[in-house]
Amino acid sequence: MIFKVAWRNIWRHKIRSLVVIIALALGLWAGVFSSAFTQGMMNQKIESVIRMEMSHFQIHQPKFRDEFDSKLFIKDGLSIQKIINQEKDVVASSGRIIAMVMLGSANTNGSVKLNGIIPSDEAIVTELDQKVTTGAYFEGVKRNPILISQKIAEKYKVNVKSKVIITLQDINGEITAGAFKVVGIYNTKNGMYDEINVFVRRSDIANLMVAEDNVHEIAVLLNNHDLAEPMATKYQKAYQELEVLPWMDLSTGMRMMIEMMGTYTLIIVGIILIALLFSIINTMLMAVLERVKEIGMLMSIGMSKPKVFFMILIETVCLTFLGAPLGLLFSYGSITYFGHTGIDLGSAAYADMGFSNVIYPSLEFGDYLDVSIMVIIMAIIASIYPAIKALRLNPVEAIRKI
Amino acid sequence: MSVIETNKLCKTFEGVVPVKAVDNVDLKIENDEFTAIVGPSGSGKTTLLNIIGGLDRPTSGSVKVNDIELNNLSDNELIKFRLKHIGFVFQSYNLIPVLTARENTEFVMLLQNTTVEERNERVDALLKEVGLEDKVNSRPLELSGGQQQRVAVARALASKPDFVLADEPTANLDSKSAENLLDIMLRLNKEEGITFVFSTHDQRVIDRARRVITLEDGKIISDITQNEN
Ligand SMILES: Nc1ncnc2c1ncn2[C@@H]1O[C@H](COP(=O)(O)OP(=O)(O)OP(=O)(O)O)[C@@H](O)[C@H]1O
Numbered sequence: 001m002i003f004k005v006a007w008r009n010i011w012r013h014k015i016r017s018l019v020v021i022i023a024l025a026l027g028l029w030a031g032v033f034s035s036a037f038t039q040g041m042m043n044q045k046i047e048s049v050i051r052m053e054m055s056h057f058q059i060h061q062p063k064f065r066d067e068f069d070s071k072l073f074i075k076d077g078l079s080i081q082k083i084i085n086q087e088k089d090v091v092a093s094s095g096r097i098i099a100m101v102m103l104g105s106a107n108t109n110g111s112v113k114l115n116g117i118i119p120s121d122e123a124i125v126t127e128l129d130q131k132v133t134t135g136a137y138f139e140g141v142k143r144n145p146i147l148i149s150q151k152i153a154e155k156y157k158v159n160v161k162s163k164v165i166i167t168l169q170d171i172n173g174e175i176t177a178g179a180f181k182v183v184g185i186y187n188t189k190n191g192m193y194d195e196i197n198v199f200v201r202r203s204d205i206a207n208l209m210v211a212e213d214n215v216h217e218i219a220v221l222l223n224n225h226d227l228a229e230p231m232a233t234k235y236q237k238a239y240q241e242l243e244v245l246p247w248m249d250l251s252t253g254m255r256m257m258i259e260m261m262g263t264y265t266l267i268i269v270g271i272i273l274i275a276l277l278f279s280i281i282n283t284m285l286m287a288v289l290e291r292v293k294e295i296g297m298l299m300s301i302g303m304s305k306p307k308v309f310f311m312i313l314i315e316t317v318c319l320t321f322l323g324a325p326l327g328l329l330f331s332y333g334s335i336t337y338f339g340h341t342g343i344d345l346g347s348a349a350y351a352d353m354g355f356s357n358v359i360y361p362s363l364e365f366g367d368y369l370d371v372s373i374m375v376i377i378m379a380i381i382a383s384i385y386p387a388i389k390a391l392r393l394n395p396v397e398a399i400r401k402i
Numbered sequence: 403m404s405v406i407e408t409n410k411l412c413k414t415f416e417g418v419v420p421v422k423a424v425d426n427v428d429l430k431i432e433n434d435e436f437t438a439i440v441g442p443s444g445s446g447k448t449t450l451l452n453i454i455g456g457l458d459r460p461t462s463g464s465v466k467v468n469d470i471e472l473n474n475l476s477d478n479e480l481i482k483f484r485l486k487h488i489g490f491v492f493q494s495y496n497l498i499p500v501l502t503a504r505e506n507t508e509f510v511m512l513l514q515n516t517t518v519e520e521r522n523e524r525v526d527a528l529l530k531e532v533g534l535e536d537k538v539n540s541r542p543l544e545l546s547g548g549q550q551q552r553v554a555v556a557r558a559l560a561s562k563p564d565f566v567l568a569d570e571p572t573a574n575l576d577s578k579s580a581e582n583l584l585d586i587m588l589r590l591n592k593e594e595g596i597t598f599v600f601s602t603h604d605q606r607v608i609d610r611a612r613r614v615i616t617l618e619d620g621k622i623i624s625d626i627t628q629n630e631n
């Protein structure tokens with residue numbers, strides 16, 4: 001019966017209650033959806049960092065990543081790669097010779113990052129072959145093929161079959177140069193990445209650099225994101241003179257972003273709930289104050305304080321639970337829908353920062369659970385003050401006013 | 403043993419000018435009585451009823467209900483005591499607006515944890531008793547003032563109280579409804595032996611009471627038992 005009273009009391013002021021319910025639903029929706037949006041953006045960023053840039057972990061000489069000095073190579077890297085490839089959770093690895101080089105076309109000169117790769121390995125590790133838009137993935141050019149990005153093609157005004165000159169230091173520090181022919185043009189949609197990376201066959205550049213079986217970088221792709229850190233730690237122990245880092249430590253700020261994302265939903269939804277808390281308290285306070293006589297009468301005829309408290313509590317909780325599931329339902333619906341179709345931000349600016357410009361919002365089940373728990377806590381907090389206010393009523397005084 | 407017994411009951415409201423609302427009242431009310439408390443406005447009727455009903459505490463003196471000294475009960479015990487022993491009918495705002503006549507009557511019984519069977523049986527009987535068998539599913543706003551007061555009487559009786567206290571139950575009613583409510587109360591008193599103590603201004607109501615206690619400035623100035631009519 002107390003539930004019945006609480007429920008019907010909510011509908012005593014239909015508009016007022018509806019306003020609170022809708023505010024709650026919209027507020028939650030906004031909070032949950034925006035964190036799903038950010039989460040989706042982050043997930044895509046992580047996915048792209050792993051799949052396209054970093055793989056799960058990489059091995060270098062300790063100072064190589066700062067200095068890009070050709071002399072800082074991993075001695076006999078190809079045999080290390082073979083050992084790693086035997087690990088059962090390793091999907092593939094790619095040993096790369098890397099050098100900051102001068103790229104020259106008939107029109108322009110500029111510096112780019114040259115990746116000497118084994119095309120078949122790279123195709124698995126970064127799916128580079130999938131990104132080729134014009135020409136072919138190391139097919140059709142016999143001698144010194146080079147794969148460049150759309151951006152670089154535009155900047156250097158070159159096309160498939162164009163010739164470019166690469167000038168670089170060999171691993172002994174001597175300047176050397178070679179002519180390469182554009183075999184294909186790729187586009188990863190990650191502007192920052194595309195701007196500097198070009199690819200040649202490892203064997204071609206090894207000749208030029210006298211690199212033999214040495215590499216500068218070994219990138220390893222695993223079958224599970226969660227194994228990145230433990231695996232990196234394991235190989236760091238095995239190769240103490242080298243630097244073995246998981247993807248989140250390879251990409252600047254990644255670790256921080258991931259850690260922040262863990263609490264992002266809670267913070268955003270928390271702030272919104274606190275704002276909603278006050279509107280619910282306000283509404284319930286009004287509801288209590290305009291019912292002073294009724295509550296006084298109930299206490300007079302023998303309704304105990306815990307029951308009065310409970311009645312107000314139930315009313316607040318009911319009010320909250322009308323709005324909150326609605327908000328969560330909206331959220332779930334819209335996240336599922338846009339998670340499917342994606343939200344096109346329609347701007348390439350995001351792509352240049354390494355974010356995709358079509359975002360697929362996503363939220364884990366655990367986040368919905370966290371939000372629900374927060375709503376329950378909020379509902380209880382919101383009900384306490386009005387309920388205490390009701391308890392403070394003195395029945396005689398309330399009745400006297402009748 | 404009297405149902406209600408007060409001894410040197412006093413209630414002073416402190417203020418700029420302290421008001422002695424109840425002044426040295428010695429009163430005994432027996433089972434089966436049908437007693438009106440009358441007196442001019444401000445004479446202390448409400449205050450006296452509130453103290454007897456355990457809603458307010460006296461400044462001094464004692465008030466016993468069925469030999470239980472109310473002064474000895476804590477606030478929470480008083481709430482339980484009221485629920486168990488006393489039925490209340492107020493001048494207005496007796497009912498929960500969102501509940502029907504039936505649910506309002508049932509509510510007190512729920513507070514007492516009465517079983518479903520007993521509730522159903524009693525509620526219907528009580529509403530029939532006050533002549534509202536065809537209004538059981540109406541909400542207070544759909545009922546006239548007189549009908550609302552009749553529901554209040556049914557509600558007051560639902561908890562099987564030792565007696566019913568009514569502070570100006572007819573004050574907001576037209577004379578016909580007042581008459582009707584009083585008929586019902588009198589019948590319940592005669593047939594079911596229910597003790598009623600009520601305050602009133604209304605001469606026609608006073609005329610029908612069996613015992614009339616008159617207050618003035620918080621003191622009993624007359625206590626008359628008149629013939630039944
Ligand atoms: N809470 C209070 N604080 C101060 N004085 C009060 C309070 N309640 C009642 N009084 C005073 O006590 C006296 C008795 O009041 P009470 O309400 O008992 O009279 P009453 O006989 O019921 O009057 P009425 O016929 O108008 O209902 C009055 O002078 C009133 O002003």
Ligand SMILES: [Mg+2]
Nearest residue numbers: 447448449569
């Ligand atoms: Mg009065």
